[in-house]
Amino acid sequence: MGQRRQEKFLGETGMEDVVVIGAGLSGLTAAQALRQEGYRVVVVDKSRGLGGRLATRRIDNTVIDHGCRYLQSFADPNLSIIPDLMATGILQPWRPESFDLGADGALKATATGTLYVAPQGMSSIAKALAPGLTIHRHWRATDVTPLPQGWRIDGESLREDSAKQSEPFEARAVVIAIPASQAAALMHGTVQDCEGVKELLHQLQQVDFEAVITVMASYSPTQAANLPLQTGSGGWMITSQTHPTLRWLALDSSKRTDPQESVVVLHSNSAFASNALDRADLEPVGNALLSEAATLGAWMRSPQWMQVHRWRYGFVRQALGASILSSPKLPSLVGCGDWCNGGNVESAIASGRAAAAALVKTLSS
Numbered sequence: 001m002g003q004r005r006q007e008k009f010l011g012e013t014g015m016e017d018v019v020v021i022g023a024g025l026s027g028l029t030a031a032q033a034l035r036q037e038g039y040r041v042v043v044v045d046k047s048r049g050l051g052g053r054l055a056t057r058r059i060d061n062t063v064i065d066h067g068c069r070y071l072q073s074f075a076d077p078n079l080s081i082i083p084d085l086m087a088t089g090i091l092q093p094w095r096p097e098s099f100d101l102g103a104d105g106a107l108k109a110t111a112t113g114t115l116y117v118a119p120q121g122m123s124s125i126a127k128a129l130a131p132g133l134t135i136h137r138h139w140r141a142t143d144v145t146p147l148p149q150g151w152r153i154d155g156e157s158l159r160e161d162s163a164k165q166s167e168p169f170e171a172r173a174v175v176i177a178i179p180a181s182q183a184a185a186l187m188h189g190t191v192q193d194c195e196g197v198k199e200l201l202h203q204l205q206q207v208d209f210e211a212v213i214t215v216m217a218s219y220s221p222t223q224a225a226n227l228p229l230q231t232g233s234g235g236w237m238i239t240s241q242t243h244p245t246l247r248w249l250a251l252d253s254s255k256r257t258d259p260q261e262s263v264v265v266l267h268s269n270s271a272f273a274s275n276a277l278d279r280a281d282l283e284p285v286g287n288a289l290l291s292e293a294a295t296l297g298a299w300m301r302s303p304q305w306m307q308v309h310r311w312r313y314g315f316v317r318q319a320l321g322a323s324i325l326s327s328p329k330l331p332s333l334v335g336c337g338d339w340c341n342g343g344n345v346e347s348a349i350a351s352g353r354a355a356a357a358a359l360v361k362t363l364s365s
Protein backbone atom coordinates (compact mmCIF):
# COMPACT_ATOMS: atom_id res chain seq x y z
CA MET A 1 0.00 0.00 0.00
CA GLY A 2 2.77 2.42 1.02
CA GLN A 3 4.88 1.57 -2.03
CA ARG A 4 1.90 2.00 -4.37
CA ARG A 5 1.15 5.39 -2.89
CA GLN A 6 4.74 6.52 -3.37
CA GLU A 7 4.82 5.54 -7.05
CA LYS A 8 1.48 7.21 -7.66
CA PHE A 9 2.54 10.54 -6.19
CA LEU A 10 5.93 10.67 -7.86
CA GLY A 11 4.43 9.88 -11.25
CA GLU A 12 1.81 12.59 -10.93
CA THR A 13 3.79 15.52 -9.60
CA GLY A 14 7.56 14.92 -9.90
CA MET A 15 7.95 16.63 -6.50
CA GLU A 16 8.95 15.23 -3.14
CA ASP A 17 5.96 14.35 -1.02
CA VAL A 18 7.34 16.01 2.12
CA VAL A 19 10.39 18.06 3.02
CA VAL A 20 11.19 18.05 6.74
CA ILE A 21 13.30 21.01 7.86
CA GLY A 22 15.33 20.04 10.95
CA ALA A 23 16.83 16.68 11.93
CA GLY A 24 16.30 17.01 15.67
CA LEU A 25 14.16 14.52 17.52
CA SER A 26 10.83 16.00 16.35
CA GLY A 27 11.86 16.21 12.68
CA LEU A 28 13.33 12.70 12.59
CA THR A 29 10.23 11.30 14.31
CA ALA A 30 7.93 13.00 11.80
CA ALA A 31 10.09 11.92 8.85
CA GLN A 32 10.20 8.26 9.90
CA ALA A 33 6.45 8.15 10.51
CA LEU A 34 5.79 9.62 7.04
CA ARG A 35 8.32 7.33 5.36
CA GLN A 36 6.71 4.33 7.01
CA GLU A 37 3.38 5.45 5.55
CA GLY A 38 5.00 5.21 2.12
CA TYR A 39 5.65 8.88 1.43
CA ARG A 40 8.79 10.12 -0.24
CA VAL A 41 10.49 12.28 2.39
CA VAL A 42 13.60 14.45 2.31
CA VAL A 43 15.10 15.85 5.54
CA VAL A 44 17.41 18.88 5.58
CA ASP A 45 19.48 20.15 8.51
CA LYS A 46 21.94 23.01 8.74
CA SER A 47 24.26 21.08 11.03
CA ARG A 48 26.88 18.52 10.11
CA GLY A 49 25.53 16.03 12.66
CA LEU A 50 22.03 14.81 13.46
CA GLY A 51 19.99 15.36 16.61
CA GLY A 52 19.90 19.14 17.17
CA ARG A 53 19.88 19.63 20.94
CA LEU A 54 20.51 15.90 21.40
CA ALA A 55 24.09 17.00 20.96
CA THR A 56 27.39 15.25 21.48
CA ARG A 57 30.86 16.67 21.06
CA ARG A 58 33.87 14.45 20.43
CA ILE A 59 37.25 15.74 21.56
CA ASP A 60 39.96 13.20 20.71
CA ASN A 61 38.54 10.01 22.26
CA THR A 62 36.30 11.78 24.74
CA VAL A 63 32.54 11.93 24.23
CA ILE A 64 30.61 14.80 25.88
CA ASP A 65 26.89 15.58 25.98
CA HIS A 66 26.64 19.36 25.78
CA GLY A 67 22.87 19.46 25.10
CA CYS A 68 20.21 17.06 26.34
CA ARG A 69 21.52 15.41 29.51
CA TYR A 70 19.40 12.29 29.96
CA LEU A 71 16.00 10.75 29.32
CA GLN A 72 13.47 10.07 32.06
CA SER A 73 10.55 7.65 31.99
CA PHE A 74 7.90 8.97 29.62
CA ALA A 75 4.51 10.06 30.98
CA ASP A 76 2.92 8.41 27.91
CA PRO A 77 4.43 4.93 27.47
CA ASN A 78 3.13 4.83 23.88
CA LEU A 79 5.59 7.58 23.00
CA SER A 80 8.55 6.08 24.80
CA ILE A 81 11.68 5.27 22.80
CA ILE A 82 13.44 4.00 25.94
CA PRO A 83 12.59 0.26 25.71
CA ASP A 84 13.80 -0.04 22.08
CA LEU A 85 16.96 1.96 22.76
CA MET A 86 17.69 -0.12 25.87
CA ALA A 87 17.20 -3.33 23.87
CA THR A 88 19.75 -2.23 21.26
CA GLY A 89 22.22 -1.11 23.94
CA ILE A 90 22.08 2.56 22.90
CA LEU A 91 20.65 3.63 26.26
CA GLN A 92 21.73 2.54 29.72
CA PRO A 93 20.52 3.57 33.17
CA TRP A 94 22.60 6.29 34.84
CA ARG A 95 22.63 6.47 38.64
CA PRO A 96 24.50 9.57 39.75
CA GLU A 97 24.24 10.78 43.32
CA SER A 98 21.96 13.78 43.07
CA PHE A 99 21.96 17.07 44.91
CA ASP A 100 20.03 20.29 44.96
CA LEU A 101 22.09 23.49 45.03
CA GLY A 102 20.50 26.32 47.01
CA ALA A 103 20.80 30.04 46.36
CA ASP A 104 23.33 30.18 49.23
CA GLY A 105 25.53 27.51 47.63
CA ALA A 106 24.50 24.75 50.07
CA LEU A 107 24.01 21.23 48.72
CA LYS A 108 21.19 18.93 49.76
CA ALA A 109 20.93 15.29 48.69
CA THR A 110 17.86 14.55 46.53
CA ALA A 111 16.34 11.51 44.87
CA THR A 112 15.72 11.25 41.13
CA GLY A 113 13.73 8.67 39.21
CA THR A 114 15.66 6.41 36.85
CA LEU A 115 17.69 8.35 34.33
CA TYR A 116 18.79 6.93 30.97
CA VAL A 117 21.84 8.02 29.00
CA ALA A 118 23.67 6.95 25.86
CA PRO A 119 27.27 5.91 26.67
CA GLN A 120 28.25 6.70 23.04
CA GLY A 121 26.69 10.16 23.39
CA MET A 122 23.09 11.40 23.26
CA SER A 123 23.32 12.09 19.51
CA SER A 124 23.45 8.31 18.99
CA ILE A 125 19.70 8.37 19.80
CA ALA A 126 19.17 10.54 16.73
CA LYS A 127 21.34 8.26 14.59
CA ALA A 128 19.17 5.32 15.67
CA LEU A 129 16.10 7.16 14.30
CA ALA A 130 17.68 7.98 10.93
CA PRO A 131 18.01 4.67 9.00
CA GLY A 132 16.22 4.71 5.65
CA LEU A 133 15.82 8.50 5.56
CA THR A 134 17.26 10.74 2.85
CA ILE A 135 19.00 13.50 4.81
CA HIS A 136 20.82 16.52 3.40
CA ARG A 137 23.13 17.71 6.15
CA HIS A 138 24.81 21.09 6.18
CA TRP A 139 21.87 22.51 4.23
CA ARG A 140 20.22 25.54 5.77
CA ALA A 141 16.66 26.38 4.72
CA THR A 142 16.18 30.12 4.22
CA ASP A 143 12.64 30.50 2.79
CA VAL A 144 9.48 28.49 2.50
CA THR A 145 7.18 29.74 -0.29
CA PRO A 146 3.75 28.47 -1.34
CA LEU A 147 3.39 27.14 -4.93
CA PRO A 148 0.11 26.29 -6.68
CA GLN A 149 0.52 22.60 -5.77
CA GLY A 150 2.85 22.60 -2.82
CA TRP A 151 5.90 24.42 -1.47
CA ARG A 152 9.32 25.59 -2.53
CA ILE A 153 12.07 25.39 0.08
CA ASP A 154 15.02 27.62 -0.70
CA GLY A 155 18.28 27.32 1.12
CA GLU A 156 22.01 27.09 0.92
CA SER A 157 24.51 24.34 1.28
CA LEU A 158 26.98 25.02 4.06
CA ARG A 159 29.38 22.34 2.84
CA GLU A 160 32.79 23.73 2.04
CA ASP A 161 33.06 21.67 -1.14
CA SER A 162 29.85 22.92 -2.80
CA ALA A 163 28.52 26.14 -4.28
CA LYS A 164 26.97 28.40 -1.63
CA GLN A 165 23.55 28.63 -3.29
CA SER A 166 21.85 25.27 -3.74
CA GLU A 167 18.92 24.11 -5.82
CA PRO A 168 15.64 24.55 -3.95
CA PHE A 169 13.45 21.59 -3.02
CA GLU A 170 9.82 21.35 -4.06
CA ALA A 171 7.33 19.28 -2.11
CA ARG A 172 3.61 18.73 -1.71
CA ALA A 173 3.93 19.35 2.03
CA VAL A 174 6.42 20.73 4.55
CA VAL A 175 7.24 20.00 8.19
CA ILE A 176 9.13 22.83 9.90
CA ALA A 177 10.85 21.14 12.85
CA ILE A 178 13.12 23.91 14.11
CA PRO A 179 12.83 26.30 17.09
CA ALA A 180 9.92 28.74 16.83
CA SER A 181 11.82 31.99 16.08
CA GLN A 182 13.85 30.26 13.40
CA ALA A 183 10.62 28.84 11.95
CA ALA A 184 9.12 32.34 11.80
CA ALA A 185 12.18 33.62 9.91
CA LEU A 186 11.56 31.04 7.15
CA MET A 187 8.07 32.40 6.50
CA HIS A 188 8.64 36.15 6.73
CA GLY A 189 9.15 36.51 2.97
CA THR A 190 5.65 35.26 2.18
CA VAL A 191 3.67 36.92 4.95
CA GLN A 192 2.24 39.69 2.72
CA ASP A 193 0.75 37.26 0.22
CA CYS A 194 -0.72 34.57 2.41
CA GLU A 195 -3.36 34.74 5.16
CA GLY A 196 -2.42 31.27 6.46
CA VAL A 197 1.21 32.31 6.95
CA LYS A 198 0.07 35.40 8.86
CA GLU A 199 -1.93 33.15 11.17
CA LEU A 200 1.04 30.84 11.75
CA LEU A 201 3.36 33.76 12.49
CA HIS A 202 0.85 35.09 14.98
CA GLN A 203 0.84 31.71 16.79
CA LEU A 204 4.64 31.56 16.76
CA GLN A 205 4.88 34.90 18.57
CA GLN A 206 3.53 33.24 21.71
CA VAL A 207 6.50 30.88 21.98
CA ASP A 208 9.54 31.87 23.98
CA PHE A 209 12.87 30.15 24.61
CA GLU A 210 15.55 30.53 27.29
CA ALA A 211 19.21 30.60 26.35
CA VAL A 212 21.80 28.40 28.05
CA ILE A 213 25.59 28.61 28.19
CA THR A 214 27.24 25.20 28.49
CA VAL A 215 30.77 24.60 29.73
CA MET A 216 32.62 21.33 29.12
CA ALA A 217 35.71 21.04 31.33
CA SER A 218 38.21 18.22 31.79
CA TYR A 219 39.99 17.47 35.09
CA SER A 220 42.46 14.91 36.33
CA PRO A 221 40.72 11.96 38.05
CA THR A 222 42.06 13.07 41.44
CA GLN A 223 40.65 16.57 40.97
CA ALA A 224 37.22 15.29 39.92
CA ALA A 225 37.04 12.85 42.83
CA ASN A 226 37.52 15.78 45.15
CA LEU A 227 34.03 17.24 45.50
CA PRO A 228 33.06 17.78 49.14
CA LEU A 229 30.38 15.10 48.66
CA GLN A 230 30.17 11.41 49.44
CA THR A 231 29.80 10.21 45.85
CA GLY A 232 29.94 6.64 44.64
CA SER A 233 31.29 5.37 41.31
CA GLY A 234 28.04 6.34 39.51
CA GLY A 235 29.11 9.98 39.46
CA TRP A 236 27.21 13.04 40.63
CA MET A 237 24.68 15.55 39.36
CA ILE A 238 23.71 18.90 40.87
CA THR A 239 20.54 20.79 39.93
CA SER A 240 19.49 24.29 40.97
CA GLN A 241 16.33 26.36 40.57
CA THR A 242 17.57 29.22 42.75
CA HIS A 243 21.32 29.68 42.31
CA PRO A 244 22.19 33.09 40.79
CA THR A 245 24.07 31.59 37.80
CA LEU A 246 24.10 27.78 37.74
CA ARG A 247 21.25 25.57 36.53
CA TRP A 248 22.88 22.13 36.41
CA LEU A 249 26.27 20.43 36.54
CA ALA A 250 27.38 16.81 36.52
CA LEU A 251 30.27 14.45 36.03
CA ASP A 252 29.50 13.74 32.38
CA SER A 253 32.25 11.14 32.12
CA SER A 254 30.30 8.93 34.57
CA LYS A 255 27.86 8.28 31.69
CA ARG A 256 30.59 6.47 29.72
CA THR A 257 31.47 2.81 29.96
CA ASP A 258 35.22 3.39 29.79
CA PRO A 259 35.91 7.09 30.43
CA GLN A 260 39.34 8.30 29.30
CA GLU A 261 39.23 11.45 31.42
CA SER A 262 37.02 13.18 34.00
CA VAL A 263 34.72 15.68 32.30
CA VAL A 264 32.29 18.01 34.05
CA VAL A 265 29.43 19.60 32.07
CA LEU A 266 27.84 22.71 33.49
CA HIS A 267 24.75 24.66 32.31
CA SER A 268 24.10 28.29 33.23
CA ASN A 269 20.69 29.61 34.09
CA SER A 270 18.85 31.83 31.61
CA ALA A 271 19.61 35.15 33.36
CA PHE A 272 23.35 34.51 33.09
CA ALA A 273 23.03 33.23 29.50
CA SER A 274 21.05 36.19 28.20
CA ASN A 275 23.78 38.57 29.42
CA ALA A 276 26.59 36.50 27.95
CA LEU A 277 24.99 35.19 24.77
CA ASP A 278 26.39 37.66 22.25
CA ARG A 279 29.92 37.95 23.60
CA ALA A 280 32.42 37.38 20.81
CA ASP A 281 34.82 35.58 23.15
CA LEU A 282 33.17 32.91 25.28
CA GLU A 283 36.28 31.89 27.17
CA PRO A 284 35.86 34.53 29.94
CA VAL A 285 32.19 33.51 30.15
CA GLY A 286 33.21 29.88 30.71
CA ASN A 287 35.78 30.90 33.30
CA ALA A 288 33.16 32.96 35.16
CA LEU A 289 30.88 29.93 35.38
CA LEU A 290 33.72 27.70 36.57
CA SER A 291 34.53 30.26 39.27
CA GLU A 292 30.93 30.03 40.46
CA ALA A 293 31.18 26.24 40.53
CA ALA A 294 34.47 26.50 42.44
CA THR A 295 32.50 27.27 45.61
CA LEU A 296 31.73 23.51 45.52
CA GLY A 297 35.37 22.54 45.01
CA ALA A 298 38.23 24.95 44.28
CA TRP A 299 39.70 22.53 41.68
CA MET A 300 36.81 23.32 39.32
CA ARG A 301 38.44 26.67 38.55
CA SER A 302 41.47 24.97 36.93
CA PRO A 303 40.49 22.49 34.21
CA GLN A 304 43.00 20.78 31.92
CA TRP A 305 40.95 22.12 29.02
CA MET A 306 37.58 23.80 28.58
CA GLN A 307 35.08 24.38 25.75
CA VAL A 308 32.04 26.64 25.84
CA HIS A 309 28.85 26.38 23.77
CA ARG A 310 25.95 28.83 23.51
CA TRP A 311 22.36 27.60 23.04
CA ARG A 312 20.33 30.59 21.85
CA TYR A 313 17.22 28.38 21.88
CA GLY A 314 17.95 26.05 24.78
CA PHE A 315 14.87 25.45 26.92
CA VAL A 316 11.25 26.33 26.22
CA ARG A 317 10.01 29.12 28.52
CA GLN A 318 6.56 29.49 26.95
CA ALA A 319 5.13 26.72 24.79
CA LEU A 320 2.52 27.04 22.03
CA GLY A 321 0.04 24.94 23.95
CA ALA A 322 -0.90 22.70 20.99
CA SER A 323 0.63 19.50 19.67
CA ILE A 324 1.66 21.15 16.37
CA LEU A 325 1.71 24.52 14.64
CA SER A 326 -1.00 24.49 11.98
CA SER A 327 -3.64 26.53 10.21
CA PRO A 328 -6.73 25.19 8.41
CA LYS A 329 -5.90 27.69 5.65
CA LEU A 330 -2.58 25.91 4.98
CA PRO A 331 -3.07 22.20 5.78
CA SER A 332 0.04 21.12 3.85
CA LEU A 333 2.43 23.00 6.19
CA VAL A 334 2.90 22.08 9.83
CA GLY A 335 5.42 23.00 12.50
CA CYS A 336 6.61 20.69 15.25
CA GLY A 337 9.12 20.63 18.07
CA ASP A 338 9.45 20.57 21.83
CA TRP A 339 8.17 24.17 21.85
CA CYS A 340 4.68 23.05 20.84
CA ASN A 341 3.69 21.43 24.09
CA GLY A 342 6.18 20.69 26.83
CA GLY A 343 9.84 21.50 26.21
CA ASN A 344 11.49 18.12 26.54
CA VAL A 345 12.34 15.01 24.59
CA GLU A 346 8.93 13.43 25.12
CA SER A 347 7.12 16.52 23.83
CA ALA A 348 9.40 16.67 20.76
CA ILE A 349 8.47 13.07 19.90
CA ALA A 350 4.77 13.68 20.56
CA SER A 351 4.85 16.74 18.31
CA GLY A 352 6.75 14.94 15.53
CA ARG A 353 4.21 12.12 15.54
CA ALA A 354 1.29 14.58 15.52
CA ALA A 355 2.84 16.48 12.59
CA ALA A 356 3.12 13.27 10.56
CA ALA A 357 -0.46 12.26 11.38
CA ALA A 358 -1.76 15.68 10.29
CA LEU A 359 0.07 15.50 6.97
CA VAL A 360 -1.04 11.92 6.28
CA LYS A 361 -4.60 13.19 6.59
CA THR A 362 -3.93 16.14 4.26
CA LEU A 363 -1.97 14.19 1.66
CA SER A 364 -4.42 11.32 1.47
CA SER A 365 -7.55 13.47 1.17
Ligand SMILES: Cc1cc2nc3c(=O)[nH]c(=O)nc-3n(C[C@H](O)[C@H](O)[C@H](O)COP(=O)(O)OP(=O)(O)OC[C@H]3O[C@@H](n4cnc5c(N)ncnc54)[C@H](O)[C@@H]3O)c2cc1C
Nearest residue numbers: 022024025026045046052053068069070141337338344345
Ligand atom coordinates in the same frame (compact mmCIF):
# COMPACT_ATOMS: atom_id res chain seq x y z
C1 LIG B 1 21.42 22.23 27.52
C2 LIG B 1 20.17 21.41 27.31
C3 LIG B 1 19.87 20.35 28.15
C4 LIG B 1 18.70 19.61 27.96
N1 LIG B 1 18.44 18.56 28.78
C5 LIG B 1 17.32 17.80 28.58
C6 LIG B 1 17.07 16.66 29.39
O1 LIG B 1 17.85 16.31 30.26
N2 LIG B 1 15.93 15.95 29.15
C7 LIG B 1 15.02 16.30 28.16
O2 LIG B 1 13.99 15.62 27.97
N3 LIG B 1 15.25 17.38 27.37
C8 LIG B 1 16.39 18.13 27.56
N4 LIG B 1 16.64 19.21 26.76
C9 LIG B 1 15.65 19.55 25.72
C10 LIG B 1 15.74 18.58 24.53
O3 LIG B 1 17.07 18.53 24.08
C11 LIG B 1 14.81 19.09 23.44
O4 LIG B 1 13.49 19.13 23.98
C12 LIG B 1 14.76 18.25 22.15
O5 LIG B 1 16.02 17.74 21.80
C13 LIG B 1 14.19 19.16 21.08
O6 LIG B 1 14.11 18.50 19.83
P1 LIG B 1 13.51 19.30 18.58
O7 LIG B 1 13.50 18.38 17.43
O8 LIG B 1 12.22 19.92 18.98
O9 LIG B 1 14.49 20.54 18.30
P2 LIG B 1 16.06 20.61 18.02
O10 LIG B 1 16.78 19.52 18.70
O11 LIG B 1 16.46 22.01 18.35
O12 LIG B 1 16.19 20.37 16.45
C14 LIG B 1 16.08 21.40 15.50
C15 LIG B 1 17.01 21.08 14.33
O13 LIG B 1 16.75 22.05 13.30
C16 LIG B 1 17.97 22.41 12.70
N5 LIG B 1 17.76 23.72 12.06
C17 LIG B 1 17.51 24.92 12.67
N6 LIG B 1 17.32 25.88 11.74
C18 LIG B 1 17.46 25.28 10.53
C19 LIG B 1 17.37 25.75 9.18
N7 LIG B 1 17.09 27.03 8.88
N8 LIG B 1 17.58 24.85 8.17
C20 LIG B 1 17.86 23.55 8.44
N9 LIG B 1 17.95 23.06 9.70
C21 LIG B 1 17.75 23.91 10.73
C22 LIG B 1 18.97 22.41 13.85
O14 LIG B 1 20.30 22.24 13.37
C23 LIG B 1 18.48 21.20 14.67
O15 LIG B 1 19.14 20.01 14.27
C24 LIG B 1 17.81 19.95 26.91
C25 LIG B 1 18.13 21.02 26.05
C26 LIG B 1 19.29 21.74 26.25
C27 LIG B 1 19.64 22.86 25.30
